[in-house]
Amino acid sequence: MTKDSGTIYSHYRAPIAQLGDGVEAYVxxxxxxxxxxxxxxxxxxxxxxxxLGLKSEGGSAFIRTLTRKGVGSAIGENLRHKLENPIIFKYIDPGSDTSVHGYETSTFVEVLQxxxxxxxxxNLAPSQEFLAQNAEMLLVALANTTLDTIVYQETGYWSVVEGQRISEILDKYLVDQARxxxxxxxxxxxxxxIKxxxxxxxxxxxxxxxxxxWVNDIIYDRLVPGIRQRLNDLNPRTETGRRKKMHHQFTSxxxxxxxxxxxxxxxxxxxxVSSNDKQFMRMLNRALPKFNTTYEMPLDED
Structure with missing residues (x-):
């Protein structure tokens, strides 16, 4: 399939149960x-x-409902502009594509607020009260996370790119034998x-x-007494700040x-078995404490 310049595409779609039945999100x-x-x-x-509970009328009901008297009183000019100009993109299925009109998750949260x-x-008419009730329930459901986080997870986007991201981090922020x-x-x-x-x-x-x-703290500083210091002693930095060899050349x-x-x-x-980082570190410090003593680690030096 030939892709047009400037056209927006999505390869990730999933239903978002936290928002109700029939609610689909895209990345x-x-x-x-x-x-x-x-x-x-x-x-x-x-x-x-x-x-919002407007299932019978479908997508066209969304903008009509929000511009009616009552609800429309709380829709500012900036938000109204976003609603009147939905994002048009193509969702890519194997061998085909489907045009979709939608709104950014942040715009939807603005609507709820x-x-x-x-x-x-x-300013709500009695017939519009259910909209505010639904909006309140949705905001409560999102209280401990962000809608983007849910969408990234449910669509599988994060799991696809996670491995690449981890590799980039290791290459950039870990050095020598650590990498x-x-x-x-x-x-x-x-x-x-990360969890x-x-x-x-x-x-x-x-x-x-x-x-x-994190890796230095929970792995190398607790692995063998003095491992980091031993490697630094075996392979010190020169005046330029670089090492003559890679640390991993001293391991086997x-x-x-x-x-x-x-x-x-x-x-x-x-x-x-840890419910959070504080509990994890407390258990780690008790069972696998950091070593502060000098230790001649039996590393290969050739």
Whole structure:
């Protein structure tokens, strides 16, 4: 299929149960053949209508309802402009594409908030009260997360790009032997790590460098007494700030890697039984404390 320049495309679609039956969301991951670094999340017009209980009239009911007397009093000029100009994009199915009209998730949340304002100011007609009730229930359902987070997860977008994101982080923020060994970690370690640290995905990290600190903290500083210091002593930085060799040149399959794999199994077990990062770190510090003593680690030096 030939893609038009400037046309918006989505390859990810899923129903969003938190918003009700028949509510579908999309991730707009491509524009004119270019993959988007931060794709927008949208709901179809029909999905927006369904979420508010306007199922019988479909998507066309959404804009009509929000511009009627009463509800329309809480719709500001900026929001009205967004509603009158829906995003038009193509959802790509294998071998075909379907044109869809929709609104960004942030626009939909603005609508929910506007409905509550209209009720609070007494501008809703009795026949419109159900809209505010539904809006309130939806906002409560979204209280502990963001709608974008839900859309990224439910559509499978995050799971598709997660591996690539993790690889980029490792290459950029881990150095020397840490990068080499970290790439041998099982995939489940990375998913458990981001979950226990309280993030929905590595894509949500505003400071990816945290990953390097986490790996040093929970892995290398606890693996063998003095491992980081020992590696620095064996392979010091020169006056230019660089090292003559990579740290992993001082490790081998027989010295270091077996201990690492055993340590990872223990760490992941504590991740599984921890409900949050604070509990995880408390258990880790008790069972696998950091080493502060100098230790001559038996590494290969040739």
């Amino acid at each position: 707009l991951d491509e524009v004119g053949g270019e993959k988007q670094e931060k794709p927008r999340c949208v709901l179809s017009k029909r999905g927006c209508a369904s979420a 506007a409905l509550l304002i209209a009720r609070r100011t007494g 080499k060994w970290a790439k041998t970690f099982p995939d489940e370690f990375w998913f458990k790590l 226990v640290k309280g993030y929905p995905s590595y894509l949500a990290l505003k400071r990816p460098a945290f990953v390097g600190h 399959e027989h010295h270091g890697l077996p201990e690492l794999k055993e340590h990872l199994i223990k760490v992941m077990a504590y991740m599984d």
